[in-house]
Amino acid sequence: MASAAKSLGVAACTAIVVGNMVGSGFYLSPAAVAPYGNLAILAWIVMGGGAICLGLTFAKLARLAPETGGPYAYTRIAYGDFPGFLIAWGYWISIWASLPVIAIAFAGAIMDLFPALTGRPVAVALTLAAIWGVVYINLRGVKEAGVFAQITTYSKLIPFAAVALIGLFYIDTSNFTPFDRENISLFSAGAALAPLTMFAFLGLESATVPAGDVRDAERTIPRSTVLGITIAALLYVLGTVSVMGVVPQQQLVNSTAPFSEAARIMWGPLGAIAISLAVILSSIGALNGWTLLMGQVPMAAARDTLFPAVFGNLSERGVPAAGILISAALATILVLVQAVGSSGFLAFYHLVVGLSTMAAVVPYAFCALATGLVAAKTGKSKTVAPVTIVEIIAFIFAAFTLYGCGAEPVLYGFMLLVLGIPVYVWQQRRTSGSCTPTQSPSS
Numbered sequence: 001m002a003s004a005a006k007s008l009g010v011a012a013c014t015a016i017v018v019g020n021m022v023g024s025g026f027y028l029s030p031a032a033v034a035p036y037g038n039l040a041i042l043a044w045i046v047m048g049g050g051a052i053c054l055g056l057t058f059a060k061l062a063r064l065a066p067e068t069g070g071p072y073a074y075t076r077i078a079y080g081d082f083p084g085f086l087i088a089w090g091y092w093i094s095i096w097a098s099l100p101v102i103a104i105a106f107a108g109a110i111m112d113l114f115p116a117l118t119g120r121p122v123a124v125a126l127t128l129a130a131i132w133g134v135v136y137i138n139l140r141g142v143k144e145a146g147v148f149a150q151i152t153t154y155s156k157l158i159p160f161a162a163v164a165l166i167g168l169f170y171i172d173t174s175n176f177t178p179f180d181r182e183n184i185s186l187f188s189a190g191a192a193l194a195p196l197t198m199f200a201f202l203g204l205e206s207a208t209v210p211a212g213d214v215r216d217a218e219r220t221i222p223r224s225t226v227l228g229i230t231i232a233a234l235l236y237v238l239g240t241v242s243v244m245g246v247v248p249q250q251q252l253v254n255s256t257a258p259f260s261e262a263a264r265i266m267w268g269p270l271g272a273i274a275i276s277l278a279v280i281l282s283s284i285g286a287l288n289g290w291t292l293l294m295g296q297v298p299m300a301a302a303r304d305t306l307f308p309a310v311f312g313n314l315s316e317r318g319v320p321a322a323g324i325l326i327s328a329a330l331a332t333i334l335v336l337v338q339a340v341g342s343s344g345f346l347a348f349y350h351l352v353v354g355l356s357t358m359a360a361v362v363p364y365a366f367c368a369l370a371t372g373l374v375a376a377k378t379g380k381s382k383t384v385a386p387v388t389i390v391e392i393i394a395f396i397f398a399a400f401t402l403y404g405c406g407a408e409p410v411l412y413g414f415m416l417l418v419l420g421i422p423v424y425v426w427q428q429r430r431t432s433g434s435c436t437p438t439q440s441p442s443s
Contacts, residue, residue: 008214010224012146013207017228019153019282020203020289022160022235027279029236030243030258032196036189037249038176043193044240048233050397051201054364055229057394058205059222061367064374064384066217069300070208070293071363078373079366081306082424087363088301089420090413092327094359095294099287099331100338103130106283112257113276124339128332134287135328138295141317142213145292152285157235159278163262164235167242170266175245194404195358200236202360203286204229205367209293295324305431306424358405358413361398368395 008016033040058070067073071091076084107126111117117126138145207224211217239259244252246262255261257279263271299320302312315321372386402410 008142008146008210008220010220010227012150013214013220013224014228014231015150015153016146016210016289016292017203017206017224018157018231019149019285020206020293021201021228021232022153022156022282022286027160027257027259027275027282029196029200030240030247031252031255033193033240034244034249034252034258036193039189040193041237041240041244043190043197044233044237046190047194047197047201047397048229048237050393051204051229051233052226053390053394054368054397055204055225056390057368057371058208059225060371060384061374062208062211062221062225063218064371064380065378066211066214066221067300068210068212068303069297070205070211071367072297072300073211074208074370074374075363075366076304076306077377078370081304083366084304085301085306085424086417086420087366088297088306089423090359090417091363092294092297092301093416095290095297096327096331097334098290099131099294099328100127100335102283102287102290103127103331103335104338106130106280106287109276109279109283113273113280120339124335127335130284130287131328131331131335134284134291135324137288138291138324139315139317139319139321141319142210142292145288148288149285149292152281152288156278156281156285157231159263159274160235160239160259160282163259163266163275164238164242167246167262167266168238171242171245172248173245175247175249191400191404194401195406197236198361198401198404201229201232203289204232205364206289206293209296212296291324291328294327295320298323298327306427308427358402358409359416361401361405362413362417365395365398365402368398 033043036043058074061074065074065077067077069076069088072084072088075087104123104127107123107130110126111123137148204225207214207221207228211221214220243258243262246265247255247258251261252258257272257275259279260272260275263275267274298307298311299314301307302309302320302323311320311323311326313320313322368391369387371384371391372381375381375384375386405413
């Protein structure tokens with residue numbers, strides 16, 4: 001794509017990172033971690049440090065190879081085509097499987113704000129409208145998606161930041177006792193909290209994925225990645241401290257809208273309404289950011305002949321329209337499966353969605369130690385250390401999070417990757433067959 005078409009700058013890339021990280025699940029996180037008491041705050045700080053190390057690693061990779069595809073591109077350069085395909089496959093599935101969860105959160109926030117809009121048909125209609133409305137925005141072009149990301153991200157930060165900062169002055173210190181409410185070992189608590197907190201940090205690599213559409217990618221991507229992670233981490237830590245300090249522990253554990261509960265205690269019903277609006281913006285913004293990535297990752301793999309060519313086709317507006325539409329259609333099927341209400345299908349649905357966290361963390365582990373290999377493959381090894389303490393911490397961070405996910409998600413996640421092998425074989429046979437020259441009988 002010509003440089004003139006590069007439409008994403010620091011503000012847009014930072015908005016994509018923050019928008020994808022501070023998504024629909026963020027406003028539920030204080031309730032999810034509340035049973036662990038003050039250990040939850042410690043976990044946010046530790047996981048934030050690990051996330052920043054991962055962000056610095058991705059920033060380094062972006063300077064070495066600012067290519068479209070992010071984690072997929074770095075894995076392919078470092079380890080080869082097949083590992084690159086597996087990462088693209090799992091990462092792509094984790095994105096479109098997550099869309100229904102984000103869109104359902106959007107629908108739930110709408111129905112909470114307007115109680116008259118209740119019932120399963122309305123919820124399904126709002127969910128699908130959110131998915132396809134954002135698809136429409138992304139089909140109009142990367143620039144439009146970037147502008148929309150800036151509007152939704154920076155708007156929603158105002159009420160969330162207000163709770164996180166002003167809430168510090170409303171804290172009741174008695175809500176922080178006892179220190180460890182679950183009375184379990186620090187290691188066990190850390191393992192249990194790791195996937196809960198890591199879910200909030202998913203998306204830290206977002207600025208690396210649409211590199212082909214980023215202005216001055218070698219500088220813009222690292223800056224926006226580190227800035228976005230820092231903003232999100234501060235919001236998580238301060239937000240959790242404020243909400244846990246304002247909302248009584250028993251009330252918080254059972255809350256379905258902890259930030260709204262805190263805002264209602266501090267400012268009354270109007271505060272709760274402001275948070276509900278922020279949740280709507282948060283959900284739709286995250287949906288927009290992940291939809292952008294949902295088209296970019298398979299497009300990059302298709303350009304390298306690892307995915308079917310249809311995913312690499314660009315529309316007149318320069319976006320991988322077919323890939324976005326196919327992915328959105330798969331997400332729609334998941335929504336409809338949930339709407340049908342069949343327990344067997346619903347169990348499968350929840351399993352796939354649960355695997356999205358695990359599937360997204362695997363690329364982090366691959367990329368954590370890839371900088372030395374990428375530097376060697378791109379001819380920049382003389383200026384880059386093979387491995388640093390930052391990358392070692394990033395790898396341990398990713399590996400521990402996988403451990404915290406538990407045996408079942410990891411097992412099924414592995415099976416998910418294995419199911420991609422026939423696709424890889426089919427694509428390789430198709431590609432090699434089309435590239436093999438026809439031999440004459442005499443040869």
